Amino acid sequence: MPFVNFFTKNRVFFLAKYKKAHEADKSCFFSFFLYTTLPYMHSSFLPSQSLSAYRYCVVTLGCQMNKNDSERLESVLKGMGFSGTEDPKDADVIVLNSCSVRKSAEDRIFGLSREFARLKKTKPELLICVTGCMPGRDRDGSLRKKLPHVDLFFSTKDMILLPQRLSELNPAFRPMDNMAADYLALRPSYQKTFQAFVTIQTGCNHFCTYCVVPFSRGMEVNRPLKDIIHEVEALSTRGCIEITLLGQIVNHYRAPDPHYFSSNNPYHHNDFAKLLWEVGRISGIQRVHWTAPHPLYMDEEVIDALGLPNQVQYLHLPVQSGNDEILKRMNRRHTRAFYLDTINNIRIAYPRIAIGTDIIVGFSGETDAQFYDTVTLYRACDFDISYTAQYSERSHTVAAKAFSDSVSKEEKKRRWETLQTMMEQTVLKKNQAYVGQTVSVLVDQHAHGFCLGNSSEMKRVRFHGEASQVGTIQPVEIFQAEEWILHGRQKK
Numbered sequence: 001m002p003f004v005n006f007f008t009k010n011r012v013f014f015l016a017k018y019k020k021a022h023e024a025d026k027s028c029f030f031s032f033f034l035y036t037t038l039p040y041m042h043s044s045f046l047p048s049q050s051l052s053a054y055r056y057c058v059v060t061l062g063c064q065m066n067k068n069d070s071e072r073l074e075s076v077l078k079g080m081g082f083s084g085t086e087d088p089k090d091a092d093v094i095v096l097n098s099c100s101v102r103k104s105a106e107d108r109i110f111g112l113s114r115e116f117a118r119l120k121k122t123k124p125e126l127l128i129c130v131t132g133c134m135p136g137r138d139r140d141g142s143l144r145k146k147l148p149h150v151d152l153f154f155s156t157k158d159m160i161l162l163p164q165r166l167s168e169l170n171p172a173f174r175p176m177d178n179m180a181a182d183y184l185a186l187r188p189s190y191q192k193t194f195q196a197f198v199t200i201q202t203g204c205n206h207f208c209t210y211c212v213v214p215f216s217r218g219m220e221v222n223r224p225l226k227d228i229i230h231e232v233e234a235l236s237t238r239g240c241i242e243i244t245l246l247g248q249i250v251n252h253y254r255a256p257d258p259h260y261f262s263s264n265n266p267y268h269h270n271d272f273a274k275l276l277w278e279v280g281r282i283s284g285i286q287r288v289h290w291t292a293p294h295p296l297y298m299d300e301e302v303i304d305a306l307g308l309p310n311q312v313q314y315l316h317l318p319v320q321s322g323n324d325e326i327l328k329r330m331n332r333r334h335t336r337a338f339y340l341d342t343i344n345n346i347r348i349a350y351p352r353i354a355i356g357t358d359i360i361v362g363f364s365g366e367t368d369a370q371f372y373d374t375v376t377l378y379r380a381c382d383f384d385i386s387y388t389a390q391y392s393e394r395s396h397t398v399a400a401k402a403f404s405d406s407v408s409k410e411e412k413k414r415r416w417e418t419l420q421t422m423m424e425q426t427v428l429k430k431n432q433a434y435v436g437q438t439v440s441v442l443v444d445q446h447a448h449g450f451c452l453g454n455s456s457e458m459k460r461v462r463f464h465g466e467a468s469q470v471g472t473i474q475p476v477e478i479f480q481a482e483e484w485i486l487h488g489r490q491k492k
């Protein structure tokens with residue numbers, strides 16, 4: 001390769017190496033020679049290590065969507081010839097898939113990247129990358145300033161550019177041919193054969209005032225129906241029996257290719273209900289979950305589709321608050337009465353269904369009386385589970401600009417504890433109804449002679465069983481119920 005081309009192509013790598021060597025030993029001339037001239041003198045300078053000897057480590061924080069994005073990232077890195085490791089110390093490339101929903105998640109990324117910066121001191125060629133929600137909303141570059149030891153920041157949708165970016169940083173890495181034009185078209189490296197996440201949509205247009213998603217992931221983009229169906233069919237062929245459809249507002253799905261819906265699809269208005277019907281026809285898929293829906297789009301068709309044969313008997317429907325004034329300030333666009341009506345309609349149609357929710361306590365200016373409305377809504381809905389967060393202000397959001405974070409930390413904690421206690425009491429009481437009942441359990445773990453898995457209502461169930469039952473659905477009769485686990489015996 002002519003020197004000029006070779007050096008131009010690899011200048012970032014060599015100049016970075018030169019800079020590091022120069023900083024380390026100050027032997028300026030030797031370093032410059034070593035890193036910029038020597039390489040072109042003999043091509044054998046290029047690392048002789050085979051690409052499969054390079055290792056990546058992906059560290060994921062946050063929601064299921066991030067986990068599914070990490071599965072795509074792994075496909076990209078494997079496509080470059082790398083192999084995976086769970087130990088960052090063994091890695092040549094570490095990718096941190098970040099979450100920005102709460103301050104604590106961001107703090108964890110700062111802590112981890114500082115830890116990896118220390119690794120870099122003993123392994124200077126290590127590349128540290130940060131993707132996910134944090135780079136996606138780093139408009140002013142402040143994240144980059146805070147993490148100077150990070151080599152590469154890229155937003156989730158830019159993961160298709162990762163091979164090119166990495167090979168610019170280290171020319172021994174190979175860019176990929178035939179890269180997908182859109183990151184959602186990348187086939188994930190599924191973690192399990194019998195369960196898989198299937199992303200159907202990314203981004204969100206709703207702009208709830210506390211939420212970073214529209215900034216970090218951008219506006220809503222829906223995946224073509226055809227691609228989703230092909231992915232689920234392929235999963236079924238390789239033995240997958242449970243899928244979870246993922247979207248920021250999954251029930252707001254709008255197929256970009258609606259002509260692909262079957263002519264005998266019984267739903268007419270809601271593309272998400274239509275999608276559930278299409279997915280329900282794919283043989284082998286025995287369970288379908290979806291998360292997270294928005295109350296506004298739980299229309300009659302979606303509620304009807306909850307009754308399709310392979311739908312799980314669990315619905316996660318975020319409410320965030322039980323007070324209308326707070327809901328308005330959150331820009332949730334639904335009221336307390338609307339939410340209660342929706343839950344009521346669902347329970348009339350499916351009396352056995354388990355329902356979970358998300359709640360934020362201590363949102364800007366939330367009074368005790370307003371919090372109490374959330375407590376009464378919780379009682380009225382009789383939730384099986386709640387993921388309750390103490391409000392933390394996120395920069396750039398409307399709430400951070402328009403309202404003050406006026407509820408004290410102590411008060412947020414007190415409200416959180418009130419709901420946690422209520423949740424534990426409610427779920428313990430509700431779980432007693434399972435004693436004597438038979439539930440179907442998808443076994444996902446086996447240890448010490450016991451199988452563990454989730455029932456269709458998303459209750460964790462434990463029973464005596466064999467390791468060979470992992471990945472199968474078993475009928476289990478419940479004889480004892482605790483808050484977070486049901487004990488049972490397998491029904492023959």
Ligand code: SF4
Nearest residue numbers: 204206207208211213
């Ligand atoms: S609906 Fe609201 S909370 Fe959910 S992703 Fe969109 S903006 Fe965020």
